Amino acid sequence: MADLLRLVYASKANFDSSGASGDQGEVLSEILTQCRRNNEPKNICGVLCYGDGSFFQCLEGERSAVEALYDRLLNDPRHRGITLLSKRVVPQRMFRQWSMKFMNVDAKIRRMLQIENLESFKPHSFSDLMVERLLVELRDASEKRRPAPIGTQGRGASARQAGAARELMPGLVFATAAGVLAIAFGLMLAGLI
Numbered sequence: 001m002a003d004l005l006r007l008v009y010a011s012k013a014n015f016d017s018s019g020a021s022g023d024q025g026e027v028l029s030e031i032l033t034q035c036r037r038n039n040e041p042k043n044i045c046g047v048l049c050y051g052d053g054s055f056f057q058c059l060e061g062e063r064s065a066v067e068a069l070y071d072r073l074l075n076d077p078r079h080r081g082i083t084l085l086s087k088r089v090v091p092q093r094m095f096r097q098w099s100m101k102f103m104n105v106d107a108k109i110r111r112m113l114q115i116e117n118l119e120s121f122k123p124h125s126f127s128d129l130m131v132e133r134l135l136v137e138l139r140d141a142s143e144k145r146r147p148a149p150i151g152t153q154g155r156g157a158s159a160r161q162a163g164a165a166r167e168l169m170p171g172l173v174f175a176t177a178a179g180v181l182a183i184a185f186g187l188m189l190a191g192l193i
């Protein structure tokens with residue numbers, strides 16, 4: 001059986017990370033569209049985390065597929081300073097449901113950084129232990145902020161449908177409750193209750 005490889009790297013974004021130009025959302029969305037289009041057919045999965053102008057990405061899949069993707073990534077002009085943090089054969093995947101999970105650096109990750117005396121998200125300086133801890137945190141976290149449209153996050157149609165159902169649920173509950181109240185009010189006005 002072919003080796004299952006987990007490769008983790010850090011890089012610096014080449015777009016304006018202040019958020020002022022709107023570049024950031026557009027480029028992230030474009031990258032995620034490529035990830036999700038290309039990774040699933042190659043059976044690659046992983047996570048992409050972005051914060052403070054830096055990327056932290058984990059790629060999991062067959063050695064040849066992951067190495068070919070990493071070679072492409074090295075030449076992508078949207079980032080620079082690509083630094084390999086970890087590359088090893090693993091017994092199983094951490095991100096098997098995700099063609100590419102996306103996470104912004106959130107409050108929980110910031111707390112992890114503070115414990116390590118890191119003021120901002122600088123994955124280039126992460127220790128092996130910090131890389132492992134962050135991977136576990138990213139695996140267990142639910143995606144909160146989405147630069148890509150709803151329904152394109154998971155792998156396959158069922159994951160997309162489940163994601164869309166989760167998004168629609170609060171609206172459905174509200175609409176049902178409002179309907180019941182309207183009927184009760186109507187019956188009261190008609191003097192039936």
Ligand SMILES: Cc1cc2nc3c(=O)[nH]c(=O)nc-3n(C[C@H](O)[C@H](O)[C@H](O)COP(=O)(O)O)c2cc1C
Binds near residue numbers: 078
């Ligand atoms: C931070 C970053 C992460 C990326 N991750 C992936 C990825 O997981 N899969 C992928 O196919 N392309 C990824 N890309 C894009 C690739 O570098 C490359 O542009 C793309 O694979 C080309 O795909 P295309 O031939 O379908 O246009 C990433 C780019 C950046 C800047």
